[in-house]
Amino acid sequence: MKKLNYDWSKSHDYPKLNGLKVFGTFVCGGGSTMGYKLAGFEHLGGVEIDKRMALVYQINHNPKYFYLEDIREFNNRTDLPRVLYDLDILDGSPPCSTFSMCGKREKGWGVEKVFKEGQKLQTLDDLVFVYCETIDKLKPKVAILENVPGIVAGNAKGYTIEIVERLNESGYDVQIFQLNSATMGVPQARERVFFIARRKDLGFSPLVLDFQEPPILFSDIVEKNSTTHKPLWPSISIRWPYIEKGDQNMKFADAKYRNKTTYNAFFSTTILYDNVVAPTLTSSGTTVYYDEVRNLNDEEYRRMSSFPKDYDFNDMDARYVLGMSVPPLMTAHIASEIKNQWFSNC
Structure with missing residues (x-):
């Protein structure tokens, strides 16, 4: 098998059949x-x-x-x-x-x-x-x-x-x-x-x-200054000032926002940084890019999952399909x- 790149096309990159x-x-x-x-x-x-x-x-x-x-x-x-x-x-x-x-x-x-x-x-x-x-x-x-x-x-x-x-x-x-x-x-x-x-x-x-x-970092697949991402939920935006660099999710920010010593929410909100490999993409939840304080866009989700550029999601939520897929x-x-x-x- 030739060396594959995560950014490929199903219309061009499938090889000849091997008989199996x-x-x-x-x-x-x-x-x-x-x-x-x-x-x-x-x-x-x-x-x-x-x-x-x-x-x-x-x-x-x-x-x-x-x-x-x-x-x-x-x-x-x-x-x-x-x-x-x-x-x-x-x-x-x-x-x-x-x-x-x-x-x-x-x-x-x-x-x-x-x-x-x-x-x-x-x-x-x-x-x-x-x-x-x-x-x-x-x-x-x-x-x-x-x-x-x-x-x-x-x-x-x-x-x-x-x-x-x-x-x-x-x-x-x-x-x-x-x-x-x-x-x-x-x-x-x-x-x-x-x-x-x-x-x-x-x-x-x-x-x-x-x-x-070798690992592929998020900085290798991110679209800087994205304009195609969905807006953040207000519940995330209002807690963002309490985020500290290095936080992997919003549980601590949520506790600070509510002035509580316990936390019980926002485990499904993941914070991504340039210098890390993206964690497991789930079919639900929110992933926020720290440097630009925004949701990931579908192109970033696609690259993260090594799906082809010309994949047709047929109007389904891309994150859901990708999070459910190997x-x-x-x-x-x-x-x-x-x-x-x-x-x-x-």
Whole structure:
């Protein structure tokens, strides 16, 4: 794979196909899909339940096979094309909010909810195991399950053990990698856990992943004197005089503003400086550029996530789509190593 730049174009930078096929589940807006394409894979399509995300995905990728439905419905299908039973890679990023280290995550385990994406009443922590059923059904050569670091921490380790056991029973050896996108050419320090399962009958050696690209600072992607950003919320502007340089969020400024010794708000407001790598971009919240006291604009969010310049968000909030997505360059680096180490003859 040629060295990739975070500022690329999907209309010009996809390489020739390498002969390998991948299919995605929980494809969201297509971040991982673009990563596989950047690594030369043929992306056959995917499964997505959110109608808005599905439209964005289809506009940008024109998939050959696409299923707008619950992953459980997909698993119950008896009419899938034969090519989906002969995949080189099956990819999936089951929703991860119940494993996030933010908040009281354990309280969300086993709780049935209805989500805005349009799903029926369900428990999100079950979806990792539903995806394991997808792997067992399709039997790809390689399966990847991406999630937040919280899935391997604390009480959630029980989920990790069960995932590995289920995949072992399905005929896979599993490796778990905790990776940071900042070491992979992405201008964002987004940590994610990847369960990478290889089918036992293929005799693949364990995968080695060691990414050491130099960090890209926010100063490298910022648009100085931006005029396209959204205005700050008044609640942030009124607290800004209490910000001290170096504050990463507004919790201390909020306490000073209210003349309190405790703080209980504004954790979701991130303050960015030129000399740092941008932290994980979430699908909600506010990110303020300290030097210009302003929101980031969509172009900065796009660069931060290594999405292409010509990506069509179809009038959706760019931050929401990007915050829900795996950075394409992150997936591209992993996929390239899998290709080089396990499919070098292709």
